[in-house]
Amino acid sequence: MIQPIYLYGSEVLREKAAPADLSKKEELAKLIEDLRDTLKRSEGCGLAAPQIGVSLRVLIVDGDEMEEVYPYLKGFKRVMINPEVLEESASLCEYEEGCLSVPGVYCTVRRPERIKVRYWDETFTEREEEFDKFACRMVQHEMSHLDGVLFTDLVAPIRRKMISKKLINISHGKVATRYNAKVK
Numbered sequence: 173m174i175q176p177i178y179l180y181g182s183e184v185l186r187e188k189a190a191p192a193d194l195s196k197k198e199e200l201a202k203l204i205e206d207l208r209d210t211l212k213r214s215e216g217c218g219l220a221a222p223q224i225g226v227s228l229r230v231l232i233v234d235g236d237e238m239e240e241v242y243p244y245l246k247g248f249k250r251v252m253i254n255p256e257v258l259e260e261s262a263s264l265c266e267y268e269e270g271c272l273s274v275p276g277v278y279c280t281v282r283r284p285e286r287i288k289v290r291y292w293d294e295t296f297t298e299r300e301e302e303f304d305k306f307a308c309r310m311v312q313h314e315m316s317h318l319d320g321v322l323f324t325d326l327v328a329p330i331r332r333k334m335i336s337k338k339l340i341n342i343s344h345g346k347v348a349t350r351y352n353a354k355v356k
């Protein structure tokens with residue numbers, strides 16, 4: 173079911189999300205379905221459970237929306253339950269990020285170039301996988317949500333100052349979105 177997306181200023185986006193209980197399969201399957209439906213409706217490339225108001229460590233990424241910019245992302249889709257970074261490269265790289273919870277704001281963010289992640293997929297199978305390029309960035313961005321961190325926290329201070337008015341407006345609900353959104 174399509175759920176409203178919580179916007180910048182919402183408390184749930186600032187909480188450290190709790191680990192999901194893998195024995196609650198039905199509940200998790202419903203959450204994953206909600207994330208998928210909501211992401212599809214909003215035409216984004218990733219969504220974390222806190223963004224639909226559920227403070228659990230579950231996220232999805234879907235590269236199809238980014239295919240025009242990064243053709244290698246076609247068909248790149250993952251569901252990650254309780255993801256954990258096992259290794260990250262010392263080398264950093266920059267990409268422009270945006271976020272369905274921070275509409276209309278795009279900033280260059282520096283993060284590790286490659287990561288190795290352990291997670292459980294939607295069949296509740298444990299996996300270890302390495303990511304690089306923009307696929308890595310999508311996973312990193314969503315994982316930050318699970319720790320209450322937004323990409324706007326990671327931009328250079330001068331840039332953050334430039335976007336501060338926009339962020340205040342979003343937190344007051346003064347923003348137009350193509351999808352159902354709320355601040356709470």
Ligand SMILES: [Zn+2]
Nearest residue numbers: 270271272273
């Ligand atoms: Zn986001």
